[in-house]
Amino acid sequence: xxxxxxxxxxxxxxxxxxxxxxxxxxxxxxxxxxxxxxxxxxxxxxxxxxxxxxxxxxxxxxxxxxxxxxxxxxxxxxxxxxxxxxxxxxxxxxxxxxxxxxxxxxxxxxxxxxxxxxxxxxxxxxxxxxxxxxxxxxxxxxxxxxxxxxxxxxxxxxxxxxxxxxxxxxxxxxxxxxxxxxxxxxxxxxxxxxxxxxxxxxxxxxxxxxxxxxxxxxxxxxxxxxxxxxxxxxxxxxxxxxxxxxxxxxxxxxxxxxxxxxxxxxxxxxxxxxxxxxxxxxxxxxxxxxxxxxxxxxxxxxxxxxxxxxxxxxxxxxxxx
Amino acid sequence: xxxxxxxxxxxxxxxxxxxxxxxxxxxxxxxxxxxxxxxxxxxxxxxxxxxxxxxxxxxxxxxxxxxxxxxxxxxxxxxxxxxxxxxxxxxxxxxxxxxxxxxxxxxxxxxxxxxxxxxxxxxxxxxxxxxxxxxxxxxxxxxxxxxxxxxxxxxxxxxxxxxxxxxxxxxxxxxxxxxxxxxxxxxxxxx
Numbered sequence: 231x232x233x234x235x236x237x238x239x240x241x242x243x244x245x246x247x248x249x250x251x252x253x254x255x256x257x258x259x260x261x262x263x264x265x266x267x268x269x270x271x272x273x274x275x276x277x278x279x280x281x282x283x284x285x286x287x288x289x290x291x292x293x294x295x296x297x298x299x300x301x302x303x304x305x306x307x308x309x310x311x312x313x314x315x316x317x318x319x320x321x322x323x324x325x326x327x328x329x330x331x332x333x334x335x336x337x338x339x340x341x342x343x344x345x346x347x348x349x350x351x352x353x354x355x356x357x358x359x360x361x362x363x364x365x366x367x368x369x370x371x372x373x374x375x376x377x378x379x380x381x382x383x384x385x386x387x388x389x390x391x392x393x394x395x396x397x398x399x400x401x402x403x404x405x406x407x408x409x410x411x412x413x414x415x416x417x418x419x420x421x422x423x424x425x426x427x428x429x430x431x432x433x434x435x436x437x438x439x440x441x442x443x444x445x446x447x448x449x450x451x452x453x454x455x456x457x458x459x460x461x462x463x464x465x466x467x468x469x470x471x472x473x474x475x476x477x478x479x480x481x482x483x484x485x486x487x488x489x490x491x492x493x494x495x496x497x498x499x500x501x502x503x504x505x506x507x508x509x510x511x512x513x514x515x516x517x518x519x520x521x522x523x524x525x526x527x528x529x530x531x532x533x534x535x536x537x538x539x540x541x542x543x544x545x546x547x548x549x550x551x
Numbered sequence: 552x553x554x555x556x557x558x559x560x561x562x563x564x565x566x567x568x569x570x571x572x573x574x575x576x577x578x579x580x581x582x583x584x585x586x587x588x589x590x591x592x593x594x595x596x597x598x599x600x601x602x603x604x605x606x607x608x609x610x611x612x613x614x615x616x617x618x619x620x621x622x623x624x625x626x627x628x629x630x631x632x633x634x635x636x637x638x639x640x641x642x643x644x645x646x647x648x649x650x651x652x653x654x655x656x657x658x659x660x661x662x663x664x665x666x667x668x669x670x671x672x673x674x675x676x677x678x679x680x681x682x683x684x685x686x687x688x689x690x691x692x693x694x695x696x697x698x699x700x701x702x703x704x705x706x707x708x709x710x711x712x713x714x715x716x717x718x719x720x721x722x723x724x725x726x727x728x729x730x731x732x733x734x735x736x737x738x739x740x741x742x
Binding site: 250263431 | 570572573574575576577581587589590592593594595598599601602603604605606608609610612613615616617618619620622623624625629632633635636638639641642643646649650652653654655656657658659660661662663664672673675676677679680681683684687689
């Protein structure tokens with residue numbers, strides 16, 4: 231809806247390729263759109279594999295603009311394909327967002343929010359707080375609290391309203407995430423909880439907390455897109471900023487401290503399209519959303535989005551006629 | 552055409568719904584006739600088969616989008632576009648339980664999260680942009696005397712081409728039909 235709504239509001243017409251693994255909602259909304267009176271052809275939906283349907287759209291000479299949410303690898307391919315007719319491109323790609331907890335933070339609130347920030351939707355969120363940076367003095371307590379939160383999450387049937395953690399999207403993703411857990415252990419990080427398949431039906435993974443993670447480790451640099459958090463120790467403000475900014479991504483960050491100056495200094499230094507202060511994860515269509523580098527470019531939401539779906543025209547009119 | 556989902560029957564003897572492409576207002580099979588299965592990640596059961604598109608279907612879809620862009624969607628009042636989006640938001644609210652359950656099964660998301668977060672957020676986004684539909688306009692910029700210089704926004708699309716914007720010379724206010732409102736104010740006349 232983040233893409234459909236502004237495009238339609240601007241008077242665009244659309245060919246949509248929904249994610250192959252989750253096409254049903256999009257198709258149902260397409261049906262409702264017709265019922266709402268959307269004229270035929272305004273919204274077209276073509277499910278299918280990215281490399282076939284997506285490529286065809288990206289390469290089509292009569293398509294003016296492409297907007298994409300997904301992995302940096304695919305994003306790169308889209309940019310290349312768009313070069314054909316210089317399509318306008320918006321990309322919302324990956325993240326490895328840092329949730330930074332200073333020693334004067336409200337640790338209860340910070341760790342509850344940090345756990346929600348990584349385990350919501352089993353970590354399958356572009357802005358997941360997949361790194362928690364904890365200042366030296368509170369590091370051990372942060373690890374303990376995150377571990378306890380992870381273990382308290384109810385994993386279960388997604389149709390059950392009491393379930394907090396569901397499966398990951400596919401078998402392929404499940405394998406990839408379990409591989410990363412393996413990599414983390416081999417790199418020398420300490421798995422304090424989780425990181426194993428749960429049951430033998432459904433792609434469930436128990437939420438994982440890695441302690442003693444070094445900034446350069448793969449589990450600290452690469453997007454896992456699963457319920458796995460890496461907890462990294464930092465010394466001071468400069469160290470926190472260096473580590474927070476030290477990945478290829480720049481989608482979002484969080485900072486926890488009761489010191490206003492400290493939070494503002496972090497906001498200033500953070501390479502992130504969105505920064506949360508003493509909270510995490512909120513988005514609203516009224517606030518710009520996006521990042522840079524491996525997080526993509528351009529901003530969704532708000533009035534910004536309208537500019538990405540319209541083409542300016544300058545007109546001179548002689549009134550002396 | 553709407554397809555009834557049997558949410559309560561998850562045994563493999565149940566008929567599995569088949570979903571088609573949506574092109575030019577019609578539900579159609581892909582040109583190749585191929586389909587793929589989609590699973591519920593929580594149970595690994597097949598919950599639907601979906602017609603699988605390829606380049607030929609993209610071609611049909613882009614053509615349909617072009618025709619629609621140059622048709623009613625362009626010529627209708629911007630406010631009416633907004634009304635249609637609001638109607639869609641209303642339908643989503645009416646079908647909230649159905650949509651939430653569908654998304655929960657298809658994506659493996661806990662239903663509480665979909666009801667609390669995903670679905671309200673989608674409806675809010677749609678409602679918000681519905682309000683923008685008739686507020687997209689341009690500027691009049693002062694450069695030379697006896698000249699109105701307009702900077703307007705023209706709707707682009709996935710598949711668009713240039714649309715001519717016309718304004719009758721004796722109208723003070725001109726609003727074009729599609730996603731581009733140009734308001735022409737003469738400097739010596741009040742607002």
